[in-house]
Amino acid sequence: MTATATTPRVPVSRDPRVSRLTRVTGSPVLRLIVKRLLMAVPIMLGVTILTFWVLSLIPGNAAEQLLGAEATPEDVALLERQLGLDQPGVVRYLEWLQGAVTGDLGNSIVSRQPVSDVLADRLPVTGELVLLAFLISLVLAIPVALLAAHKPGGIMDRISMVVSTLGLSVANYVLALILVLVFAVTLGWLPAIGYVPLEDGLWANLEAMILPSAAIGFPLFCFYTRFLRGDLVDQMQQEEYVTTARAKGVGSWSVLIKHAFRNSSFGLITVVGLNLGALIGGTVIIEQIFALPGIGQMLLQAINTRDFVVVQAAVVIFALVAVVANLVVDLLYAVLDPRIRYGSR
């Protein structure tokens, strides 16, 4: 790939990935932000259109569901008109989009509650679950990966490899039940199911959240450990700065933590960001098992009652989290990596 033969007045980046838009705008970080935001918009639009389309393919609607099997076709038609379900899909989508852009996600068809109110109740639960899962996984993964990478092929390395391979092969619903069996049923240390709001005490709340977040966090821990360990070993074996640091007489732990880990943390940030989308989808089944009143539980209920307004909102939230996480990862890169910060590439 060669740079195009133009005669630019501004210094042109030779990188073909840098678009014309970004050449004219100022700071490299700013133009990256603009570019990524612009890319996120069509993705979100695509996701919402796709959801709307798929949900419209599904036979049966909330009107039939609400009235039950006894309802006459006239009753159903009347309720459909009241709920706006008789409009063509395109019209309904545009109306929905108009509201969504201004933060109004509509009212639940079943409970008539504004969806944004329902979300406000349930988002904190799912948010806490995800946050704790990340916390558990990273707090464990970083030291374990460092220990393993310090002596590749050593005893710590082998143990961590076996554990993480197993952990990556176990389904989270199975893991959740094993945890319940051991810590709730057999040992009786923690409650098996149920949710305690934060207002009822921090400890009571944490007690209820430990098992569910561990069920999500453990496979993540395995994944991060493997990833970080692999990256660290690569850095230690192949990178010249490691050789330089060693030649200067820097201790092996010091090289590992201060030099190699600093570089590997970039990769880890990426992976964590990309995981977030998949992770939040995984909360659906865990919330169901532990009876946590989060987004996932709301979604399953909404699917059962054909409350597509709520389903649509949940999908948008999930997709938004995934897209925003990607965006944040890119921006973190820009902030942390001097090569991007100063626009040298």
Next chain:
Amino acid sequence: MAVVEPAPSFAIGPEIDEAEAKAGIRGRRRGGNLGTWIPAGLIAFVVIACFLGPTLLSLPSPVGGNILESNQPAFSPGHFLGTDPNGNDILSRLLNGGQSSLWIALAVNILGLVIGGTLGALSGYVGGVADTLIMRVLDVLIAFPSLVLTLAVAQALGPSMTNTIFALAFFSIPAFARVARSAVLRLREMPFMAAAKLAGTPAWRMLFKHLAPNIAPQLITFGMLGMGIVIIIEGALSFLGLGIPDPAPSWGNMVATGQLSLSATPMLVVWPSVALLVTVLAFNLLGENLRARWSGR
């Protein structure tokens, strides 16, 4: 680097990255071919047990058991692993349930591999606007919380094997497409491609005769990891009652029914869990090993 290519993976389950393949180098040196043959043998064992086991061992039917024979312990006469609360033979349910898990995983991965592989290869080979367009559409699918939609579709169409397969296959396409595309981008610069092009080979022939055989190993390797992922997701759907419909057995719905009496009869959960773990582990090990091999380091 500003633009980070997401690791190819289905939207749920363990994500994979190239750095992991590097971690496998040592294992290959130590174990030689064993790292491939042991998981492959394990998979063969699971497949044979699930598909031939019920006939060879002349097991009772997995459904319609006698309620008088419910909850028998393991090793009781006629029921090697005992019976569930409905009096059905657990071993029979386990093996018959495995059949559907394996069928679904195979069908989903073949569909994903063929459709996603073709799209990705085309996208990478043609490049330009078509590439951008295809990849942006796939970005939408990747950002999409696929389990959510699968749940909605499964619930609406009524849980069935075909519906599960189509729903899951749809969302495995972008992952395969990404793998195929990056493989093609690497191959495009190879001398043999230039030679073939100079010889006037038409595009379709380039794709099927030159590119396809070269990207197939990578796609199949990714498919091995995909098998594990799909088995887990299928289990999740059945667990939520949206996969294989009751009373037909599946590992997922066996775990779900066992969960109801977890403290009294934990073995009801343990057996299908072990089956899930062993099968997924074998596919993951095989996939990892093949990948370390193909990455050629």
